[in-house]
Each structure stands twice: as C-alpha cells, then as structure tokens.
Amino acid sequence: MRQTRGWFFHVAAGLALVILLGTHMTIMHLDQVTGGAGNADPALKPVDWENVTQRGDSPWMALFYIAFLGAALFHGLFGTRTILLETDFGARNRKTLTAVIVIVGFGLFIFGSAAAISFVQMSQAVVM
Amino acid sequence: MSDTSFRNIPFTVFRYNPQTDATPHVETYTVKVQSGMTVLDGLHQIKSDHDASLSWRYSCRMGVCGSCGMLINGRAMLACNTQILDVSTIAIAVAPLPNFPVIRDLVPDLESMFVRHKEIKPWIIRKDESESDRLDREYSQSPEQLEAYLQFSYCIKCGCCMAACPTMATDAEYLGPQPLAQAYRYEADSRDQGFEERKPILDKDSGLFSCHYGSECSVVCPKGVDPAKAIQLMKRQMVLDLIGLRRKKCSGLHHG
Ligand code: SF4
Ligand code: SF4
Ligand code: FES
Numbered sequence: 001m002r003q004t005r006g007w008f009f010h011v012a013a014g015l016a017l018v019i020l021l022g023t024h025m026t027i028m029h030l031d032q033v034t035g036g037a038g039n040a041d042p043a044l045k046p047v048d049w050e051n052v053t054q055r056g057d058s059p060w061m062a063l064f065y066i067a068f069l070g071a072a073l074f075h076g077l078f079g080t081r082t083i084l085l086e087t088d089f090g091a092r093n094r095k096t097l098t099a100v101i102v103i104v105g106f107g108l109f110i111f112g113s114a115a116a117i118s119f120v121q122m123s124q125a126v127v128m
Numbered sequence: 129m130s131d132t133s134f135r136n137i138p139f140t141v142f143r144y145n146p147q148t149d150a151t152p153h154v155e156t157y158t159v160k161v162q163s164g165m166t167v168l169d170g171l172h173q174i175k176s177d178h179d180a181s182l183s184w185r186y187s188c189r190m191g192v193c194g195s196c197g198m199l200i201n202g203r204a205m206l207a208c209n210t211q212i213l214d215v216s217t218i219a220i221a222v223a224p225l226p227n228f229p230v231i232r233d234l235v236p237d238l239e240s241m242f243v244r245h246k247e248i249k250p251w252i253i254r255k256d257e258s259e260s261d262r263l264d265r266e267y268s269q270s271p272e273q274l275e276a277y278l279q280f281s282y283c284i285k286c287g288c289c290m291a292a293c294p295t296m297a298t299d300a301e302y303l304g305p306q307p308l309a310q311a312y313r314y315e316a317d318s319r320d321q322g323f324e325e326r327k328p329i330l331d332k333d334s335g336l337f338s339c340h341y342g343s344e345c346s347v348v349c350p351k352g353v354d355p356a357k358a359i360q361l362m363k364r365q366m367v368l369d370l371i372g373l374r375r376k377k378c379s380g381l382h383h384g
Pocket of ligand 2: 342
C-alpha cells in the first residue's frame with residue numbers, strides 16, 4: 001500500500017504535530033494564560049535557565065522532542081516530495097529525489113535526536 | 129424564423145495538421161448563429177462554408193457517444209451538448225482537449241485514457257470465475273445497491289475530466305479522474321469482488337492519492353458523474369483497508 005500508507009502516515013503525523021506543537025506552545029508561550037503549567041518555577045519565564053534545566057531533567061523531555069522532530073520531519077518532507085514529484089523535474093528523477101529526501105530526513109532526525117538527548121544529559125548533570 | 133434572429137459570431141479555431149504544419153496556429157471564421165445552435169453546428173457551418181479540411185470527431189450529436197469533447201472558451205465541454213449563445217454572444221474559441229496529444233485540428237488522441245481505463249480492470253471481477261458460465265443464475269441487487277454506483281456508471285469516456293485536471297497537466301503518469309472514478313464504480317458495485325486486484329494499480333505512484341480534490345473534473349463532467357467524489361470515496365476504501373476496517377457485502381448468485 002505505497003501511496004495509501006504514505007498518505008495515512010502523513011495525516012497521522014499532521015495530527016501528532018497538532019498535539020505536540022500545541023503542548024510546546026502552551027508550555028513555552030502561553031505561561032501567562034496557564035499560570036506557568038509545565039514549568040518548575042511559574043514565577044520565572046519558560047526560557048529562564050532554571051525552568052529550562054528542570055524541564056530537561058526528565059527523559060520524557062527527550063522523548064517528547066524526538067517524537068515532535070520525527071512527526072515534523074516526516075510531515076514536511078513527505079509533503080515536499082509529493083509537490084516535487086508533480087513537477088517535470090520530480091517525475092524524471094523520482095527515485096533520486098526519494099533517496100535524497102530519505103537521507104536528508106534520517107540525517108536531520110539523528111542530528112536532532114542527538115541534540116535532544118545531550119540536552120537532557122546536560123540538564124541532569126546541572127540539576128544533580 | 130426571420131433573418132434578424134441570426135448574428136455573426138467569430139469562431140477562433142485551433143488548427144494543426146502534423147503532416148503539413150510545423151506548429152499549431154489559429155484561424156478565425158465568422159459563423160451565422162441562430163438561437164439553439166450548438167458548437168457542433170457551428171463547426172459544421174465552418175466546414176461547409178469556409179474550410180472543408182477542418183477536422184473534429186463526433187458521432188451521436190446527443191451527448192451519448194463521448195466523441196466531441198473539446199475546449200470551448202477555455203472549458204472542456206461536449207460540442208454537441210453546448211449551445212453557442214449559452215457560452216458567448218461575442219466570440220467563441222475552440223481548441224482540442226488539453227492533456228492529450230493532438231491528431232489533427234480538434235481531434236485529441238484519447239488512447240492514453242483508454243489504456244489507463246483498461247488498466248483498472250473496468251469489469252465485474254468475481255473470485256469464482258466459473259460463475260460466469262452459470263447462465264441460469266443471476267446476481268440480485270437492491271435499489272439501494274444499484275444507487276451506490278449508478279451515478280458513476282454514466283461515464284461516456286469523453287475525456288473532459290482528464291483535460292480539466294491540473295494533476296494530469298503536471299504529472300504525465302497520473303492515472304486520471306476517468307479511470308479512478310471507474311475503479312470506484314466497481315468497488316461500489318455489490319456484485320464486484322475485484323478490490324484486491326485493483327489495489328496495487330490504484331496504490332502506485334501517480335495513482336489514487338495524487339488527486340488533490342480540486343474537483344475541476346466534476347465541474348466539467350457533462351454526465352454528472354462527479355469523478356472527484358468517486359475518487360475520495362475510493363481513497364476512503366483504501367485507507368479503511370489499510371487499517372483493517374474495510375467491509376463489503378457482495379451479492380451472491382441466485383436462481384434467475
Ligand atoms: S467522468 Fe465525465 S468527464 Fe470524465 S470521461 Fe466520464 S463522462 Fe467524461
Ligand atoms: S479532483 Fe482530483 S482528479 Fe479531479 S481535477 Fe482535481 S486533481 Fe484531478
Ligand atoms: S457527438 Fe456524441 S457526445 Fe457529442
């Protein structure tokens with residue numbers, strides 16, 4: 001189920017993005033509305049060092065951002081591929097284009113995941 | 129009717145004979161138009177009064193055979209089914225259907241559509257092929273079961289939807305609205321058991337999910353088939369199948 005599976009996961013990733021991005025926005029930008037939900041010290045801003053390191057102290061944080069990254073990359077790159085495949089250039093280079101997008105996607109995913117993991121490791125070291 | 133009911137309308141017609149012309153060009157003819165005249169009538173007048181070499185395809189003159197699809201003032205329509213004065217009282221431009229090669233003048237080569245139509249296996253498929261030999265039996269179908277696919281079975285293969293589809297214009301491999309709508313016509317038919325056979329054809333690159341649901345195909349369809357709707361319903365069946373929720377109750381054989 002090539003196209004069907006691709007479309008299904010594209011939509012699923014889009015729905016996941018709504019939830020993950022919504023959570024990120026709520027914690028990071030709506031602290032005045034929520035009273036600082038998700039932040040260790042509601043009196044401080046979400047981007048203040050204490051709050052950042054407290055959030056990063058949890059491995060769930062890494063997991064959350066890795067899932068966020070995976071959903072965003074899949075949704076964005078699959079959509080880009082779909083658009084490019086409809087151009088003459090894309091139609092002529094279908095396999096190469098797919099390979100480049102897969103390599104770029106995995107590369108960015110590994111890079112972003114490593115950054116999320118080291119952020120958590122660093123936060124744990126600081127909080128300890 | 130008196131002569132005053134006629135009016136002269138310029139017809140700008142796409143002309144191209146691959147055997148003699150390096151590139152296409154347009155020619156303008158004045159057509160004496162009377163209320164009730166179709167674009168097909170206008171073309172006949174041009175052929176008899178101005179240029180006998182003008183070529184187009186037609187047969188039934190009544191919107192049934194699907195031969196006379198062409199681009200009339202920028203929109204894919206049947207020439208026999210379109211009254212000139214309904215399109216314009218000022219000027220008419222006629223060209224062959226886009227997204228198809230041109231054989232000559234207003235005659236498109238529809239073969240790519242017929243090939244793709246055949247590719248989706250537009251016939252009733254039964255798991256037990258020997259059923260077709262049992263001439264004393266029939267498949268019963270309720271009015272509701274008939275209604276489920278009837279609209280989609282009105283397709284006359286005129287190619288207007290294929291000409292209007294923006295995905296067809298950018299992706300030469302795209303299956304296109306006519307074949308995709310017919311895939312759903314059989315999926316919606318309670319007598320058909322061919323989903324598994326059609327699935328890989330619909331699921332390939334440039335297949336079912338390359339449709340963006342812009343619905344231009346449905347806007348131009350002269351028979352009210354609504355290919356865009358059929359395609360979205362077919363997508364639903366494919367997704368339900370992917371997640372294991374597709375259900376279909378098929379008619380069995382009964383004594384006639
Ligand atoms: S779906 Fe409509 S427009 Fe398309 S080929 Fe059939 S009759 Fe013509
Ligand atoms: S709805 Fe789909 S098939 Fe119809 S014109 Fe748009 S892209 Fe083409
Ligand atoms: S001539 Fe048959 S549909 Fe127009």
